[in-house]
Amino acid sequence: MTVQTKDHKSVSISLLAIDKLPALVNYLDKLSQATRRRFEPHSFDSQSVTNFYQDANHRAYIAESVDEPEIVAYFIIKRGFLPKEAERLESYGLQLSAETDCTFAPSVADAWQSSGVGNLLFRMVLNELQTEPFERMILWGGVQSSNERAIRFYEKYGFRELGYFEHNGIGNYDMIKELKAFA
Numbered sequence: 410m411t412v413q414t415k416d417h418k419s420v421s422i423s424l425l426a427i428d429k430l431p432a433l434v435n436y437l438d439k440l441s442q443a444t445r446r447r448f449e450p451h452s453f454d455s456q457s458v459t460n461f462y463q464d465a466n467h468r469a470y471i472a473e474s475v476d477e478p479e480i481v482a483y484f485i486i487k488r489g490f491l492p493k494e495a496e497r498l499e500s501y502g503l504q505l506s507a508e509t510d511c512t513f514a515p516s517v518a519d520a521w522q523s524s525g526v527g528n529l530l531f532r533m534v535l536n537e538l539q540t541e542p543f544e545r546m547i548l549w550g551g552v553q554s555s556n557e558r559a560i561r562f563y564e565k566y567g568f569r570e571l572g573y574f575e576h577n578g579i580g581n582y583d584m585i586k587e588l589k590a591f592a
């Protein structure tokens with residue numbers, strides 16, 4: 410599917426296919442340190458990326474620039490929840506489900522942030538998930554409390570805060586979205 414950003418650039422949106430993994434590694438390589446500090450669901454080297462997509466619970470949706478053949482946004486969806494986060498998530502009273510929960514981690518290339526790509530790609534992801542048994546979407550590792558842009562993004566789409574935690578001295582919020590509430 411091809412769509413237009415706010416500044417009239419065309420991007421093509423699709424499910425990440427295995428033959429795009431080299432382009433994905435290239436995308437990850439180019440992310441600034443500031444973006445990397447906020448988006449770290451997996452390591453960014455080629456082997457780690459390949460290993461990550463050998464897990465059938467992992468998939469991603471990408472936006473590619475039509476003018477220059479490069480990935481400009483990368484949104485990961487994991488079926489279920491992260492086992493290492495289960496205890497913390499359950500402390501909020503959640504009953505986690507490997508089948509009806511999914512876990513979400515988004516990133517947009519630095520030069521493309523705030524130009525509407527996140528909106529375009531996330532709407533597509535939500536549409537895709539409507540036909541699946543997922544009922545809730547949990548943030549992968551939460552969102553850093555200093556990451557105002559991402560918090561706005563999540564609030565816009567109806568994520569609600571579950572609680573606060575610190576990781577390596579950095580404050581984070583866990584957030585969750587009810588998927589069946591999306592119309």
Ligand SMILES: CC(C)(COP(=O)(O)OP(=O)(O)OC[C@H]1O[C@@H](n2cnc3c(N)ncnc32)[C@H](O)[C@@H]1OP(=O)(O)O)[C@@H](O)C(=O)NCCC(=O)NCCS
Pocket residue numbers: 444447448515516517518521522523524525526527528529548551552553556557558559561562565
């Ligand atoms: C967070 C992120 C995914 C949002 O994607 P994006 O393409 O930049 O966002 P969009 O331009 O599509 O804007 C979508 C919404 O995000 C929020 N937003 C975007 N840019 C913003 C800014 N500069 N200030 C405040 N809110 C902003 C707004 O709610 C906006 O809604 P609107 O279009 O109705 O104004 C992207 O900026 C990103 O990858 N950031 C770095 C990595 C990161 O923080 N990932 C999340 C880790 S938890």
